[in-house]
Amino acid sequence: MTAPARSANPTPCWKRWAFGTLAVLLGIVLGLGSAWWAVRGWGLAGPVQTGAWSTSTASGHVDADAYTRARVAVGGLLALSREETMYYVARSDDSGAPLRAECAYRIEGVPPPARWWSITAYAGDLFLFPNALGRYSLNGATAQLDTKGRFALTTAPTQPQGSDFWLPTPKAGPLVLTLRLYNPDPRIASAPASLAAPTITRAGACT
Amino acid sequence: MTFPANRRHWARWIAAVLVIAALVHGLAVWALPRVIMRKVFAGVPATSEANRAHFPPMTTADSRGIVLPSPDILYATCVYDLANRPLRITANPGLDSYWSIALYSAASDNWYVVNDRQAGARPVDLIVVARGAMRSASAVSGDATVIESPSTKGLVLMRVLAGDYAKDPGKYEAARRTLACEPLQSAP
Numbered sequence: 001m002t003a004p005a006r007s008a009n010p011t012p013c014w015k016r017w018a019f020g021t022l023a024v025l026l027g028i029v030l031g032l033g034s035a036w037w038a039v040r041g042w043g044l045a046g047p048v049q050t051g052a053w054s055t056s057t058a059s060g061h062v063d064a065d066a067y068t069r070a071r072v073a074v075g076g077l078l079a080l081s082r083e084e085t086m087y088y089v090a091r092s093d094d095s096g097a098p099l100r101a102e103c104a105y106r107i108e109g110v111p112p113p114a115r116w117w118s119i120t121a122y123a124g125d126l127f128l129f130p131n132a133l134g135r136y137s138l139n140g141a142t143a144q145l146d147t148k149g150r151f152a153l154t155t156a157p158t159q160p161q162g163s164d165f166w167l168p169t170p171k172a173g174p175l176v177l178t179l180r181l182y183n184p185d186p187r188i189a190s191a192p193a194s195l196a197a198p199t200i201t202r203a204g205a206c207t
Numbered sequence: 208m209t210f211p212a213n214r215r216h217w218a219r220w221i222a223a224v225l226v227i228a229a230l231v232h233g234l235a236v237w238a239l240p241r242v243i244m245r246k247v248f249a250g251v252p253a254t255s256e257a258n259r260a261h262f263p264p265m266t267t268a269d270s271r272g273i274v275l276p277s278p279d280i281l282y283a284t285c286v287y288d289l290a291n292r293p294l295r296i297t298a299n300p301g302l303d304s305y306w307s308i309a310l311y312s313a314a315s316d317n318w319y320v321v322n323d324r325q326a327g328a329r330p331v332d333l334i335v336v337a338r339g340a341m342r343s344a345s346a347v348s349g350d351a352t353v354i355e356s357p358s359t360k361g362l363v364l365m366r367v368l369a370g371d372y373a374k375d376p377g378k379y380e381a382a383r384r385t386l387a388c389e390p391l392q393s394a395p
Binding site for chain 1: 220223224225226227228229230231232233234235236237239240243244247266267268269270271273274275276277278279305307309311312314315316317318320322324357362364368370371
């Protein structure tokens, strides 16, 4: 009776240590890399979609799952929970094309049902664009409504024709729009996808 | 039919890598908000002193501390540390427009908020206690509202809606500067 065939030369000690160390290092790199990939780029967006806008019901909430908490910490730190404020984020227009600061976009809609609301333009790094006007947002107090009770604003690198409220953007880079609803109507807070979201359409060629 | 020894070896090695990756992934996702909040607590030296209110300038494109700053909101902050004693938060903005005081845990959760409509005509008077200290604080709280923080350290963030700040900065500054954060002095 012979013993089962085995390698005539068992793995040397140094090789086992090397493989072990490599396994640990590779595991750490994969673990950290996959964690970062899972949480970055979301901001305050989430699984709920209405038009070009996306939101999460769990931002800032004590009941948020670990991924939502991490995503909000990276891309929307110190968000209020949904009962107080809701945040909708748009990174592409209604056709699905990514928003670019060098393009002009017309954003139209009815004022959202909330005590106060605003639409703010951010750069890809989620900070405000410097501009000579010092103008960064349209809100419920500054929005002029037309005869149908709708507001309109244009984001563009140069002042557009017409009477739309103009939010200046620089000549390059991604554009992120955030719609805030402070003290939202409870019907929206409980069904965020039911918001009649502003439309976002490109207005002409990009510079 | 068994795998040759070297394929078994590789399978075990790959399994080990995946197990380690999964553990590291889970730990990283859990830890990230806590690490980010610790950076917020450390912050700029002027604002990192715990248990004191701080009043940063109005939000502009130069505001690059926390992402997505709202250009229509005037903020005030207070890092709290309940290790030694509870914290008393008082405010009386006296505005008829929106303001709120929100508290965030060390894990970044917004665990408490009071806004102007909820406060009504009464000034805000909160006593923030560490876990388990509710009863002893209630004995000395008077008319203040006692709330229990899920973490020893955290952040108070006051928001004052100030869309027309440039037109009347004094009004909004006076409102937010009513915010006070102080370690609770025990009743005599």
